[in-house]
Amino acid sequence: MWKWLHPYAKPEHTYYLCQRLLPWFSLLGLAVILFASVWGLAFAPTDYQQSEAYRIIYVHVPSAVLSKSLYSAMAIAAFVGLVWQVKTSFMAMMALAPIGATVTFVSLVTGAAWGKPMWGTWWEWDARLTSQLILLFLFLGVISLYKAFEDKQQAGKAAGVMAMVGVINLPIIHYSVQWWNTLHQGATIMKLGKPSMPPEMLWPLLLSILGWALVSAAIFLLRMQNEILQREIRRPWVVALANKSSTLSEGT
Amino acid sequence: MHFDDISSFFDMGGYGLYVWLSFGAASLSLLVLWLDSFLSKRTLLTQVLSEQARQARIKVAAEQSAAAEKSAAAEKSATAEQRTHGEEI
Amino acid sequence: MLFFILVISLFPLAVGPEPKTLQLIGPGVIWVAAILSSLLGLERLFRDDFQDGSLEQLMLSNTSLPAAALVKVLAHWLTSILPLIILSPLLALFLHLNEPMYWALLKTLLLGTPLLSLIGAIAVGLTVGLNRGGVLLALLLLPVFIPLLIFATSAVESASMQLQYSAQLAIIGAMFLLSLALAPFAIAYALRVSQT
Numbered sequence: 001m002w003k004w005l006h007p008y009a010k011p012e013h014t015y016y017l018c019q020r021l022l023p024w025f026s027l028l029g030l031a032v033i034l035f036a037s038v039w040g041l042a043f044a045p046t047d048y049q050q051s052e053a054y055r056i057i058y059v060h061v062p063s064a065v066l067s068k069s070l071y072s073a074m075a076i077a078a079f080v081g082l083v084w085q086v087k088t089s090f091m092a093m094m095a096l097a098p099i100g101a102t103v104t105f106v107s108l109v110t111g112a113a114w115g116k117p118m119w120g121t122w123w124e125w126d127a128r129l130t131s132q133l134i135l136l137f138l139f140l141g142v143i144s145l146y147k148a149f150e151d152k153q154q155a156g157k158a159a160g161v162m163a164m165v166g167v168i169n170l171p172i173i174h175y176s177v178q179w180w181n182t183l184h185q186g187a188t189i190m191k192l193g194k195p196s197m198p199p200e201m202l203w204p205l206l207l208s209i210l211g212w213a214l215v216s217a218a219i220f221l222l223r224m225q226n227e228i229l230q231r232e233i234r235r236p237w238v239v240a241l242a243n244k245s246s247t248l249s250e251g252t
Numbered sequence: 253m254h255f256d257d258i259s260s261f262f263d264m265g266g267y268g269l270y271v272w273l274s275f276g277a278a279s280l281s282l283l284v285l286w287l288d289s290f291l292s293k294r295t296l297l298t299q300v301l302s303e304q305a306r307q308a309r310i311k312v313a314a315e316q317s318a319a320a321e322k323s324a325a326a327e328k329s330a331t332a333e334q335r336t337h338g339e340e341i
Numbered sequence: 342m343l344f345f346i347l348v349i350s351l352f353p354l355a356v357g358p359e360p361k362t363l364q365l366i367g368p369g370v371i372w373v374a375a376i377l378s379s380l381l382g383l384e385r386l387f388r389d390d391f392q393d394g395s396l397e398q399l400m401l402s403n404t405s406l407p408a409a410a411l412v413k414v415l416a417h418w419l420t421s422i423l424p425l426i427i428l429s430p431l432l433a434l435f436l437h438l439n440e441p442m443y444w445a446l447l448k449t450l451l452l453g454t455p456l457l458s459l460i461g462a463i464a465v466g467l468t469v470g471l472n473r474g475g476v477l478l479a480l481l482l483l484p485v486f487i488p489l490l491i492f493a494t495s496a497v498e499s500a501s502m503q504l505q506y507s508a509q510l511a512i513i514g515a516m517f518l519l520s521l522a523l524a525p526f527a528i529a530y531a532l533r534v535s536q537t
Contacts, residue, residue, distance in 0.1 A: 037275065042253055042261060052265035059278040102285045109281075110274040117270050134484045141481040148471045157534040158467045161527070162481055165463060169485050172516070176488035183495060215282060222289040229296040233303075242300035 009086050011228040012237050018221040018228075025221060029214030036207035044201050053117045058204060060110040062212035063103045064128075067135055070100035070216065074142070075167035078160035090156030091231070093163060094146055095223035099216050101139035107132050127181035131174055138166040152231065345374050345425060349432050360437040367436030368446055368497035372490055374432075375425055375450065379457040380479055382421025386413060386462060387469040387532070396469070400536060407525035410462060410532070414524070418458040426450050438497075445500035449493035453513045456489055459524035466531030489513065 007013045040058035047054035074096040081089035111129045112122050123129070142159050149155035197205070232238050255261040264271045352370050356362050390396040399409055425432075429450060433443045464481045468474040496509035 041271075041275070042255060045254060046265070051267065053267035053270055055264065055271050056274045059274050063278065098288075099285065102281050106278045106281050109277045113270045113274040113277070117267050134487060137480060137484045141477075141484070144477055144480060145467065148468070148473075148477060151537075154534060154537060158531070161467060161531055161534065162464070165460070165485060165527075169488070172488045173484065176491045180491045180495065183498075215286075219282075219286055219289050222286075222293060226289065226292045226296060229293070229300075233296070233300060238300055239304055242297045242304070245297055246301055 009088055011088055011091070011232050012235075014088050015225055015228045015241075018225045022218060022221045022225075025214055025218035029211060029216075029218045032207060033211030033215055036204050036211045040204035040208060044204050045198070047201070050118065053114065056110055056114040058208045060107060060114055061205060062209045063107040063110060064132065065209055066212050066216055067100060067104040067107050067132065069213070070096055070103060071135060071138065071167065071170070074100060075163050078163035078167075081156060082160045082164070087153075087156070087231070088228075090160060091227035092220075092224060093156070093160060094143075095220055095227050097139055097143045097146075097159075098223065099219050101136060101143065103212070103216065104132055104136040104139060108136065125181070127178040130177045130181070134173055134177070135170075138170075142166070345378055346428065346432070349374055350435060353435065363435075363437045364439070364442070364501060367433070367438045368442065368494045369490075370436065371425075371429065371432055371446065372449075372493050375422060375454055376457060376483075376486055376490065378421050378425055379417075379454070379461055380475075380482065382417050383458075383461040383465045383478060383482075384475050386417050386465045391469050391536075396532070397536065400532060406529035406532065410466075410528035411525045414455075414458045414462050414528070417462065418455055422450075422454045422458065426454070439501070441500045441503065442497050445497045445506055448510055449496050449513060452510060452517055453489050453493050456513075456517050456520055457486065459517075459520040460485055463524060463527045463531050466528045467535050469532075469535055471535075489516065 008017065037058060041055055044055070046052060074093050077089050077093035077096065080086055081093060108129065111132065115124050115129070116122050142163050145162050146155045146159040149158060229238060262268055262272070349370055352366065353363055356366065387396055390399065400406060426447070429447060430443065433446065438446065461478075461482055464478055465474075468477055468481075471477065492509045492512050496506040496513075499506040499509070
């Protein structure tokens with residue numbers, strides 16, 4: 001059933017696949033994200049309670065959603081790499097990690113920026129933000145562990161183990177932080193939850209999430225290529241590729 | 253368009269700082285991430301080319317010194333032959 | 342150990358001797374001290390064996406690596422955590438914890454601190470032999486220890502309000518049993534990864 005995946009264990013094959021997909025994801029992603037952002041910023045209606053500040057939702061929610069999806073994707077790549085010993089899987093895992101860390105960071109900053117007008121403080125230990133902070137630490141841990149090893153084979157496996165430990169703990173952390181928050185509930189309640197959003201507000205949000213996903217995918221393709229190039233830098237196919245791309249750029 | 257004019261668009265009902273801070277931080281972060289990825293790729297490819305050029309230079313230098321040795325050896329045997337030839341005569 | 346008594350003594354000096362305040366932060370302070378003590382001890386867990394080559398010997402020998410790992414974990418718990426637990430009555434006294442709070446604290450420490458050793462050893466297995474392993478270890482482990490911290494301190498807090506805390510203990514107990522079953526194998530795997 002998975003036979004069609006087998007060629008992609010070969011880095012060269014995967015590199016060219018990324019190359020073919022890159023223009024599509026990049027252009028589409030950029031277009032969707034711009035379109036959705038403009039729609040949300042300028043054309044969506046005002047919120048009754050939060051006035052125009054609610055528009056931060058159009059960057060906060062996509063980044064938060066992506067942060068969790070990217071961690072799951074990274075954990076799946078780790079699992080595949082550890083169980084089936086596929087090197088390209090570890091490369092994918094490390095290509096995803098910095099993207100995950102970045103979007104988690106964005107979710108924290110936008111969460112804080114949203115919190116200030118809503119709660120009065122830049123930071124609040126509510127369940128959402130606290131979970132995101134811990135998620136950021138998890139991403140940074142995987143990245144740091146990987147960088148600490150010289151042998152990239154070892155590095156991949158070690159980082160993979162930590163990614164798995166993290167993913168097993170993620171639901172536990174989530175649940176415990178939520179529970180902790182209800183215990184220490186002050187006057188602040190994160191208004192986000194599951195609001196019944198009118199479609200005029202919902203559509204730009206969904207589109208934004210899609211846009212962010214496409215852009216993340218595009219950056220993933222780029223970083224995957226970099227991981228492959230780093231590993232395969234002395235191979236003849238890489239040398240040929242470098243020559244071809246340099247003559248192409250000389251031509252332009 | 254929901255806003256009446258550009259200035260109210262920037263003002264965002266008084267929350268302009270927070271909205272634009274958020275969108276700005278988001279765009280900047282994505283841009284930096286993308287730039288890092290794109291520039292790394294370019295650096296890697298130029299690295300390959302310069303390494304290739306270096307290898308080529310090493311090869312040429314090795315060939316040259318091999319050729320120089322060869323001709324020096326040839327000269328030596330030629331002069332040695334002349335001497336023995338001269339002695340025979 | 343003396344170090345931790347000193348540090349914990351700093352808190353009343355820092356936040357004032359008001360019993361109510363100390364009671365509020367007490368359980369948290371002791372638990373954080375336990376986590377830090379554990380981290381310090383973890384660094385040394387495999388390091389000495391790694392440096393004199395006996396780690397390699399152990400891995401090549403016929404003894405089951407998970408079993409050896411478990412023994413090491415027990416050793417860590419005994420040296421880095423047990424002293425703190427033995428001293429806990431004194432620390433509870435310093436922080437004005439009342440009797441029901443103390444019993445809750447003790448139960449959480451007994452059930453929960455083995456988790457610190459078990460999971461910590463997995464991360465140490467991966468990082469033994471790396472430079473600056475200590476900071477990396479903290480970064481890797483703190484997110485994972487947070488749920489334990491939350492449930493443990495909440496248990497003591499419930500005790501302080503004369504409420505039931507069996508739910509928290511049950512969760513900690515479940516986490517403990519789960520790690521007891523799985524961690525030795527993960528530690529063995531981690532050692533194999535880092536010591537190829």
